[in-house]
Amino acid sequence: MEFAEVVRRRRMVRDYDPDRPVPPDVRERLLQHAIRAPSAGFSQGWAFLVLETPEERDRFWTATAPSPTHPGGAPDGWLTRMRRAPLLVVPMSHKADYLERYAEADKGWTDRDESRWPVPYWDVDTGMASLLMLLTAVDEGLAACFFGVPPERLAGFRAAFGVPDGYTPVGCVSVGYAGTEDKRSPSLRRGRRGVGEVVHRGHWEAGIGG
Amino acid sequence: MEFAEVVRRRRMVRDYDPDRPVPPDVRERLLQHAIRAPSAGFSQGWAFLVLETPEERDRFWTATAPSPTHPGGAPDGWLTRMRRAPLLVVPMSHKADYLERYAEADKGWTDRDESRWPVPYWDVDTGMASLLMLLTAVDEGLAACFFGVPPERLAGFRAAFGVPDGYTPVGCVSVGYAGTEDKRSPSLRRGRRGVGEVVHRGHWEAGIGG
Numbered sequence: 001m002e003f004a005e006v007v008r009r010r011r012m013v014r015d016y017d018p019d020r021p022v023p024p025d026v027r028e029r030l031l032q033h034a035i036r037a038p039s040a041g042f043s044q045g046w047a048f049l050v051l052e053t054p055e056e057r058d059r060f061w062t063a064t065a066p067s068p069t070h071p072g073g074a075p076d077g078w079l080t081r082m083r084r085a086p087l088l089v090v091p092m093s094h095k096a097d098y099l100e101r102y103a104e105a106d107k108g109w110t111d112r113d114e115s116r117w118p119v120p121y122w123d124v125d126t127g128m129a130s131l132l133m134l135l136t137a138v139d140e141g142l143a144a145c146f147f148g149v150p151p152e153r154l155a156g157f158r159a160a161f162g163v164p165d166g167y168t169p170v171g172c173v174s175v176g177y178a179g180t181e182d183k184r185s186p187s188l189r190r191g192r193r194g195v196g197e198v199v200h201r202g203h204w205e206a207g208i209g210g
Numbered sequence: 211m212e213f214a215e216v217v218r219r220r221r222m223v224r225d226y227d228p229d230r231p232v233p234p235d236v237r238e239r240l241l242q243h244a245i246r247a248p249s250a251g252f253s254q255g256w257a258f259l260v261l262e263t264p265e266e267r268d269r270f271w272t273a274t275a276p277s278p279t280h281p282g283g284a285p286d287g288w289l290t291r292m293r294r295a296p297l298l299v300v301p302m303s304h305k306a307d308y309l310e311r312y313a314e315a316d317k318g319w320t321d322r323d324e325s326r327w328p329v330p331y332w333d334v335d336t337g338m339a340s341l342l343m344l345l346t347a348v349d350e351g352l353a354a355c356f357f358g359v360p361p362e363r364l365a366g367f368r369a370a371f372g373v374p375d376g377y378t379p380v381g382c383v384s385v386g387y388a389g390t391e392d393k394r395s396p397s398l399r400r401g402r403r404g405v406g407e408v409v410h411r412g413h414w415e416a417g418i419g420g
Contacts, residue, residue, distance in 0.1 A: 001212070001213055002211070002212065002213070003211055003212070003213045003216045003345065003346075003349040004239075004243075004346075004349065006213045007243050007246055007342065007346075008246070010246070010248075012248065028405070029214075031405050031409055032405060033214075033217050035402065035403065035404070035405060035408060036217055036218070036220070036402075037341070038220075038222065038341070038344070038356060040358070041397050042395065042397035042398055042400050042402075044400075044402070044403045044408070046408060047408050047409075047410060048408055048409045048410065049410050049411075049414070050409055050410065050411045050412070051412065052411075052412070053412065056412050056413075093329070101400075106396055106397075115361065116360075116361065117358075117361070118358050118359055118360065118361045118364065118378070118379065118380070118381075119303070119330075119333040119337075119358075119378065119380045119381075120329070120330065120333060121358070123329040123330060123333065123334055124333055124334055124337035124380060125337070127329075127334035127335070127337050127338055128337055128338060128340075128341040130338075131247070131248070131338040131341055131342075132217065132341075134248070135213065136213075136214075136217075139213040139214065146248060148250070148327075148328050148329075148331070149328055150326075150328065151325065151326065151327070151328045154328065161410075161413050161414050162413055162414040162415050163414050164414070168328070168329065169328065170328070170329045170334060171328075171329075185252065186316055187251045187252035187316075188252055190252050190254075190311075192245065192252075192254070193245065193254045194245070195238070195241050195242060195245060198245060198254070198256060198257050198258055199241055199257075199258045199260055200257060200258065200259050200260065200371075201260045201262075202260070202261065202262070202263065202266050203266075203371050203372055204259070204371050204372040204373050204374070205372050
């Protein structure tokens with residue numbers, strides 16, 4: 001599909017056809033694209049947990065089941081529909097790889113001081129990898145959603161899958177063919193902030209609406 | 211261009227043809243795509259500073275000029291080539307929009323407690339918007355680079371452009387037609403970590419190399 005068309009069509013889908021698995025070649029393309037995300041110093045401090053069998057997916061949902069305040073609406077309906085996704089990929093950031101990479105001779109941040117980092121590129125880069133999976137799903141005619149793993153479920157998630165402490169899920173990408181009960185997020189009622197609202201040209205003040 | 215081709219071709223380019231500006235319609239498509247990035251709760255807590263005139267760009271480089279330890283190699287050569295970029299877009303995250311959005315009735319995080327957030331989605335989402343600009347440049351036959359603004363230059367950057375304190379650059383996207391003196395980042399010698407190295411299937415231990 002044309003790139004611009006993929007960007008236009010991408011949206012979060014929260015219901016999936018439980019009878020249509022993700023074709024293995026599509027799953028592999030998602031992953032191949034994910035690892036092409038940019039990363040600071042080519043650190044590539046990330047890992048991806050792929051869950052496909054019903055048992056693996058059940059374990060994920062049991063470990064991370066959202067609390068009643070979870071974004072996405074009433075947890076029962078949300079969970080019921082989201083659990084139909086035949087594929088879950090959990091992209092995880094690994095800060096230690098970045099601190100180690102930048103302690104190398106060509107960077108020289110041997111003190112591994114995190115205050116040197118303007119933003120946590122380990123999370124930002126892994127987020128970019130997640131976006132590449134979301135876009136690839138659209139390119140392949142499938143649907144996807146990106147949602148967070150609540151901090152209070154992090155320990156349970158790691159225990160369920162043997163994930164070492166240094167790895168932090170930046171979220172989870174659910175993938176499948178769109179279901180018929182998908183509901184648009186109530187958040188969309190907020191409306192998209194247009195270019196005129198968020199772009200500043202030349203200077204903060206001058207640019208509004210420019 | 212086909213989506214998969216755009217993903218394959220994307221790489222950081224650090225030299226630009228100073229005589230070829232970015233066509234205005236391309237610049238607008240970059241911005242239109244940026245604001246289609248996903249955002250938690252559709253918060254869209256971001257802003258984009260667009261710098262095009264020589265004076266605007268000089269002001270950016272003067273305010274943020276990397277220290278000798280800046281990633282990207284010898285600052286002189288790096289700066290000389292990067293300054294040729296005819297367009298700079300500085301994507302900034304605005305955390306307050308996220309805390310405010312999630313304090314609304316449908317989310318209910320009225321305490322605005324940041325520890326509720328598994329990762330800083332304000333930075334992650336704005337990073338996704340940055341990636342969409344990088345990919346769009348490739349789609350349009352141009353080149354781009356994403357690089358950080360050092361924390362010690364943050365105050366100077368804000369002062370130079372009148373940016374309010376709550377807005378944090380997640381980096382800067384330089385855009386233009388590729389120059390002839392582009393040098394591949396030495397970081398690339400590290401090699402890409404393949405799917406077999408970073409993907410875990412079903413369980414952390416079981417998945418290595420799977």
